[in-house]
Amino acid sequence: MNRPQTDVRPEPARVGLPWHVSDDDHARQVDLTAMKRRATGLLAMSAGVFLVATLLDARYPWLLYVRATAEAAMVGGIADWFAVTALFRHPLGLPIPHTAIIPARKDRIGHSLGAFVQNNFLSRDVVSARLSALRPGERTARWLCRPENSALVARHLAAGLAGPLRVLRDEDVQQILERSLASWIGSVRVAPVLGKILWLFTAGDRHQDLLDVALRAAARFVTQNEELIRERIRNESPWWIPERIDARIHEKIVRGIATTLQQISEDPNHPLRVRYDGAFRELIDRLQASAELGERLEKLKAELVQQAAVRQFSASVWRDLKGRLLRFAEGKDEWAPGAIQRGMSAVAAAVLSDPALLAKIETWLQDAVLYAVEQYRGEVQQFISHTVSQWDAGATSQKIELQVGRDLQFLRINGTLVGGIVGLALQVLSSFL
Secondary structure, X not given: OOOOOOOOOOOOOOOOEOOOOOHHHHHHHHHHHHHXXXXXXXXXXXXXXXXXXXXXXXXXXXXXXXXXXXXXXXXXXXXXXXXXXXXXXXXXXOOOOOOOHHHHOHHHHHHHHHHHHHHHOOOHHHHHHHHHHHOHHHHHHHHHHOHHHHHHHHHHHHHHHHHHXXXXXXXXXXXXXXXXXXHHHHHOOHHHHHHHHXXXXXXXXXXXXXXXXXXXXXXXXXXXXXXXXXXXXXXXXXXXXXXXXXXXXXXXXXXXXXXXXXXXXXXXXXXHHHHHHHHHHHHHHHHHHOHHHHHHHHHHHHHHHHOHHHHHHHHXXXXXXXXXXXXXXXXXXXXXXXXXXXXXXXXXXXXXXXXXXXXXXXXXXXXXXXXXXXXXXXXXHHHHHHHHHHEOHHHHHHHHHHHHHXXXXXXXXXXXXXXXXXHHHHHHHHHHO
């Protein structure tokens, strides 16, 4: 009966994929051949005993028990030989129904194997329990804490960077950066963003801290440039004003500026601070609400973007970044790869020392793995099923026989021995009835 089609597209031609023959396969083949010889030899011996006992049982009646034992042993041995052989091929090459089971049912076996893996190995409960027991976050952190391990990771990272960086053309990357930068700048409205940034500074009066920084900078400027101020006063004063008066003017100016700056710094309610606070908040409101100011800033932004220096910014960024990364990858940079190694070790140690952070990382890893498992467990089942369906039937049967055939030969040996015992028991029982 034909299976219903679920896709109008034609199925691609199936190609039998050969198995890779390894050294283990050769060893297993030797063991399998030896076990087959033992099982066949035992069956042949039973047949020989049966033949001799049949010829001589008239002269020696006690050979009747030997013949019954050998006959039953032959039956058991032949039956188990047929059963074992029927798993992998047609016995004696005859197309007997329900033989060569593995080659004939290969696709069904692959589907069942995929479903078994999906339901028993990739279920949420199994994976979650295993992850909880493994604690991958903690184990990874402890592994990275060891200098030799973090150094190994750093070396691999460094070696992996050099190749791709050399392959990339500078012109292509620069064009991508330039387009991305221009697109990002063009999509951002300057006024609202600037207003939000300034608003953040008002939290906790951090904008007053900025004023304090400016006041200290102004005080240092005045102190460091007293001679410049004195010279400027002397040059601007009329020639007839005595030098002592110029010195007094200089002293009063410098002292007045210093006193004013100190008063503003020490008095949180100074009028200049109040006016500064009002102007700061007014600017924030204008940035958020004033369409005129917003348009002016947008025009200024457009003019800046068109400047050659801004267009060359992306090129300089890429050149500097590429040079830095190449020096890091080649071990020529002063902080490579030792800094990366120390950084990883430090992060790992910090994670281990913070149980709350470690618990969050474990939870995150578990959620990420479980999400991937739930999303792709069906894909794994299909992958296994499809892969098995592409295997060559004969090679698949041979490979499975190499894996389990040696143990199956014990079935033949046991069948021959058990059959002989049962035959002897039946013959003894029939003699007393």
